[in-house]
Amino acid sequence: MIMKASTEEKQNVVILFAGDSGDGIQLTGTQFTNTAALYGNDISTFPNFPAEIRAPQGTLPGVSGFQLHFGSTAVFTPGDFCDVLVVMNAAALKANLKSLKGGGTIIANTDGFDPKNLKLAKYPDGAQPLRDESLQNYRLIEIDVTKLTRNALSGSGLGTKETDRSKNMFVLGFVFWMYNRSLDPTIEFLKEQFRKRPELADTNEKVLRAGYAYGDTTETPMTRYEVKPAVLQPGTYRNIMGNQATAYGLIAAADRAKLTLFYGTYPITPASDILHELSKHKNFGIKTFQAEDEIAAVTSAIGASFGGNLGVTASSGPGIALKTEAIGLAVMLELPLLIINVQRGGPSTGLPTKTEQADLLQALYGRNGECPVPIVAAHSPSDCFATVYEAMRIAVEHMTPVFFLSDGYIANGAEPWSIPSADSLQPINARFAENKLQEGEKFLPYKRNEKLAREWAIPGTKGLEHRVGGIEKEAETGNISYDPDNHELMVKTRAAKVDTIANYIPKQAIDNGPETGKLLVLGWGSTYGVIKTAVSVALAEGRSVAHAHLRYLNPFPANLGELLSKYDTILIPEMNNGQLVKVIRDKYLVDAKALNKIKGIPFTAAELKNSIDEFTK
């Protein structure tokens, strides 16, 4: 007799899929995400790749994870802990059990817990977590995925090696069943993915359906869950990852500015995916250039900018370090240039696959001489689009290199994004110099407008032939000048040019909470979601706390000092050893407090909430 499972409603759920890097975990996670998104849930996801390319199968370093938070209410982070942990083998369980809430559910592929796998996962001899008491505080659902998958495909004529590749579809099907989701988006995806090998689309679909059916037919009574669609602002949405949103923001900026995007880069984790994405869109006239190193990457972009194109370069910390000399040149040339830093754990090679936001001071001060560069930072995966677009606007309209900061957490995370229409994007106005000179009049390449920006005088413009370079320049003419007063004037002018941007950006707003109070949590970058979550909870408890999040890190919005003065304490949480906090203390002379986590992983909302509680006691 088949018992019908009961259905329970939930506001939000965190699922962590984990398995071997060969198990297709990322794909499984992404499919569930897309299905949830299409269904209308709010979502936030984060993949956790192994550092090794493909560490030996079954080992702890080989574990790949994908965490997904979806809900019927607003969701801002992938979640501190998960409700459901799906593990394809023993190593996946061992590596991730600490992330499971007490009483949470474990879905385990029993085949991944044979003695060999237990040994690879470094369980002590004789230990068998599925049998002993170690999991007694959790709800354990054991499924022999391998066998069931093979059964589903018996008679297909496929070998076991090929059959086993679709194990992940079985699990996915089962989880779809648990959360009452449609299989259609995945089936469509499979068709598209295996367009050239329809037999594989069939196989995978068969297994997916088998997993779903397993839920329906299983003899153990199980609860199914219902997570209703979230109430999102009206609009058209899609699910988007940070690096993808960055690439789209660049394409959009080029499109709106009606200029060619030149993307000079050298591959590095976690920035490379921007290159991969951009190189797919050559029909937008985008020129990607994989340079021989980071120095060539940035200087080729400068060459492109000199030619009147949107020069962009991207890297992560170690690569940015190599670009610093050339960024100084761009500051002198006063050309638009966008430098993208998708931050990762440092210093040096550090933790390449982990996240950190420890390159802020490098962006601000990491060049020789007085060398100011505007900085903006994205706060979530989808926010990359608008922020990189804004960075490009500043670069072009203020004729300056600009830093755009993202990080590994944002880059690989995903969330729903309310898609703007192309027409709704703020125009980007390049001011190209035209030859309007009178007979005998000399062209002044360093003449400035009210933004202190010079004109963009590009090769091919007859009569405006001129020379630029990295030696100090005479005001207006741009000729080499060693004059002492001119140097001071130019240093101050370059600083003022950047400071002036404050007049062209929005005032800093409070994101959440009262305009004045005991505590302001001031964040930047990828801590947004977790601060938002923690502050919301604290506010719900009646605490006197607010949240402001900086997109503009240089210059700061003009009203920032005043805004800070409205709170007794400023708390600055950062995934570094305290960087923004230094700048705020220096600039506003307030005793801002640092909350730091330097573990290569984001804050949990609970950690932040604890700190908020401390300061609002």
Place this chain on the structure above:
Amino acid sequence: MIMKASTEEKQNVVILFAGDSGDGIQLTGTQFTNTAALYGNDISTFPNFPAEIRAPQGTLPGVSGFQLHFGSTAVFTPGDFCDVLVVMNAAALKANLKSLKGGGTIIANTDGFDPKNLKLAKYPDGAQPLRDESLQNYRLIEIDVTKLTRNALSGSGLGTKETDRSKNMFVLGFVFWMYNRSLDPTIEFLKEQFRKRPELADTNEKVLRAGYAYGDTTETPMTRYEVKPAVLQPGTYRNIMGNQATAYGLIAAADRAKLTLFYGTYPITPASDILHELSKHKNFGIKTFQAEDEIAAVTSAIGASFGGNLGVTASSGPGIALKTEAIGLAVMLELPLLIINVQRGGPSTGLPTKTEQADLLQALYGRNGECPVPIVAAHSPSDCFATVYEAMRIAVEHMTPVFFLSDGYIANGAEPWSIPSADSLQPINARFAENKLQEGEKFLPYKRNEKLAREWAIPGTKGLEHRVGGIEKEAETGNISYDPDNHELMVKTRAAKVDTIANYIPKQAIDNGPETGKLLVLGWGSTYGVIKTAVSVALAEGRSVAHAHLRYLNPFPANLGELLSKYDTILIPEMNNGQLVKVIRDKYLVDAKALNKIKGIPFTAAELKNSIDEFTK
């Protein structure tokens, strides 16, 4: 009839020699300096090179200058303005007249004021400064140096081209006469210099003597001056330039540490002279390596350090920018490495031959990730010796890369130096790992001592074979570790290691003035002399002001915060747009005031004094 010149006593005098870069100005200045030094005057000098290699003769960009301040009392700067301006041509006058005190003396080579030279110097058509009223506020001594030099050598059989090369000796001889100095040191120098061509030594000597005799025999009555020897601390002195003192400090450190110095560098102004100096002393076992670029320069030094040698690399701003990635590696490897930055005007190529101290924030923050590096800065030419020696001691004893900051002003300036004996130098104790392991015991390359420094385990040590690298390391074992808690521990440990240095350096002292009062002028680097001078004057006027000068910029001396709290106002003069001031404000939350000059040239004492007056009103 020959009139005897009268003699007047002076406490100190500033002479500025100026002429074409081909005129031998630097040599003239250096000879006067050495003679004054040997005589016992306190001195301070500064050369002012043209930016161009050898700009066209007679033009303004081609002017080379050498300023010399000597006195019978302590002398701390080359002087704000000069008493005597020696000009070999019109361009030299035009470029330097603004540096001459009202009523000062001009010694002009009339031959350099012919129409051609006037035109090259861009004097308006028809203008003749030696004839018109433009110099009426000065005492003008005109000498037809060219003619007199030729006369002196008539019959020597030399052509005019060769004769004219010793014009500078005529002027030098005359100035020696004016200041009543012995010709012997110069004659000895000439003999040594032209060892292989004694006829040239003779020629030059002849002209030198002719110049001196010209003073004795001239028909215009002239005043001669007497500047008595200064009262210096007992000791043996020599005159020394900053880059030379840096080179000597390195040689001394290697000698005392009994290690091989490896100097990996790539030429750049104004750091190259350190390379030139070191490469002369191969008999000290010093290995200089002119690398293909700055990245190879620093990484080759890291390789040498890994092998148990004193790895040193040097550059100026743009080259330091290129080294930042590798410095991060050295931070991870925890090996001794010295990075010398002889700062110049920035940003980018900037003003290569001018001075600036705008790379402090780069040294402090200019790397990806949390990447702390200790920083020390020299405050005068001779101080380079002790400070670079100290930098090396810190690097070796604390097992860390260290920044040593100098600048173009210090590098090329000169002053008397009380020569230490080799024995008096503080020992430098390298702590090499020895194999004391028990059977089966594993070597722990990242085990630390009370300084948090690890041991230096170098190749060739049997049984200590191990691997290091730039990926985050497990505490103690040094194995690769992606563990979140370990990463935080290591970031904090590396920071603590640098902070701990504060326990091994002297407390910050007040250099001049009371321990508490209205104003503290806090300086670092090459502003020392000018602050000293200005504060001395202000103190003499009874103002409530003191001067402290930082050698240690990271970490700060432990008592700095307390020391700052003893004054109403902290004034921080810097030859940049405000860098140390940012760090002090952030760290001690005091409203320190910035006084900035960004002109590629030092503050004058008068400028500083003005500011002191403002703040002690």
Place this chain on the structure above:
Amino acid sequence: MSTTTSTDKALTAKDFTSDQEVRWCPGCGDYSILKQVQTVMPELGIPRENIVFVSGIGCSSRFPYYMETYGMHSIHGRATAIASGLKATRPELSVWIVTGDGDALSIGGNHLIHLLRRNFNVNILLFNNQIYGLTKGQYSPTSPEGQVTKSTPMGVIDHPFNPLALILGASGTFIARSMDRDPVHLREILKRADKHQGTSLVEIYQNCNVFNDGAFEIFTEKASKKQETLFLEHGKPLVFGENGSKGIKLDGFTPRVVNTADVAADELWIHDERDLGKATLLVRFFDDPAKEGHLPRPFGVFYEEDRPCYETLLQEQLDEAVAQKGKGDLDALLRGKSSWTVL
């Protein structure tokens, strides 16, 4: 700085002379090179505004300031990379890179070899003076072993590059050598460089009379020039010396100097700019002229090869993408394949 004399009359060398004072040492070989470049420019028939000179840092790299064209005096060693980005996006421009032996071969070595393999259609003028001029006289990667310089008081111990061998090894498609002191030859080679579709590398022996005077005297001075230099002409035998009295003949893989009188004309090595095998040997004519029985130093075009240029291939891919997928539609891109609408 440019003035608005934009009438379309034929340009002259003067039209390519900027208003900036030239600031090399008097007597520097750079003056002659500047003059030849300014002289050749009008003959190329390229509108002045479409010409860009990009340089790194060094005495030689001051060059762009003196040219009345667009120009960039960039940072040390990176002119090649900057030019790559410029050419990739503006293929219609005539891009000239001016660089020194330090700029191109020391700090800039990597960008140089990568530019060569990518074969951007640009011209590189490598001013080789075997010294770092601007920084006042340290040795460079082309300074001969044993040379005493500021940084090598006991003589250079680094084995120098053979620049053209390196460049050929990096798949250069146009390789030539000339000298500051032979204006006619230099102008000829500059024109050839301009004509070549792909990266043209012209090594120019340049005298630094302040820090390395006479480094190439033996090749440039009348007394020795005929004996020591070998001017290459396509299709002609390799002959040199007074009245072409000497020639080169191959003995296996070993080139030997012979008296032309002693051998039949067709036994001599016939220069073929298109023969990679010959070029690989020819760039190895790099003997120390002090060595007994040394080979003469060749000047002229060593090698030329037709190979598609990077910027052309790049544009072709873009065109192909448009042909396949249509011109990019931003709204369609942003919407993607699985969007949903909340009302």
Place this chain on the structure above:
Amino acid sequence: MSTTTSTDKALTAKDFTSDQEVRWCPGCGDYSILKQVQTVMPELGIPRENIVFVSGIGCSSRFPYYMETYGMHSIHGRATAIASGLKATRPELSVWIVTGDGDALSIGGNHLIHLLRRNFNVNILLFNNQIYGLTKGQYSPTSPEGQVTKSTPMGVIDHPFNPLALILGASGTFIARSMDRDPVHLREILKRADKHQGTSLVEIYQNCNVFNDGAFEIFTEKASKKQETLFLEHGKPLVFGENGSKGIKLDGFTPRVVNTADVAADELWIHDERDLGKATLLVRFFDDPAKEGHLPRPFGVFYEEDRPCYETLLQEQLDEAVAQKGKGDLDALLRGKSSWTVL
């Protein structure tokens, strides 16, 4: 991490195996190379503590962690420069550089060519898998034109380097090629590399079975190996194919494939490792194996030359300086020539 088993018994491959888990993808060609290196090490007779492996960044650059010697996993592209500083100061050490095609030829190209010209006595193992493995599959400077990779969805348009031609152009003194799949040959070449006094460059074709599987299949797989590869032996004619049925003969400067049966043995190209001229042509045997009438790909030692090593010349100058001026006396140096005393 090392333990204290420091008895002096003969070492085995196991003694060169560190306690760190090897973390390449299963099936990666790196495993075989590691094995051969560990096997060869004991045969070199060098005390383990005097061996240092230095690498950059890349899958291949993880190598040092697995060797029970001293080691440094440095930063991307810089292993060559780090090794230069180490060798300059510790000439007695046996220094091995492990690098990838990206690490050595892309970001590290400049240090590589300068190391080669200086001729430090170190060994470079260049793992060429024609891909960026660690960053998950972008093309490298050795990837063939047209290859579809993560960063080139429409195919590579960069003309790839011919690595050995570049290396010879940079004055390399020992140039060899081997492959992961021929352990015997690889071990032989490793031993030759160790023996050479100067920079030994060994290019090793290495399969990246995840991102570029089968790139060298045609050379490594039994079915095609005999036809497609040419194993070089000093003093022996260039023959290949089933039972050496084919050989190489020079036609002018053009090498042609002939049937050995059709030509006299002495008409075939006889390999001479010491002949630079031959080597310049031999490194150009780099045809696309898909091309009609292509030449086979050579493996073995292409070229070896004796040239003094940088570290030797450096030490000689130091010794000479001591001989001339006596050992440095610090007090005398500081005092200088014109000091004065204040009492």
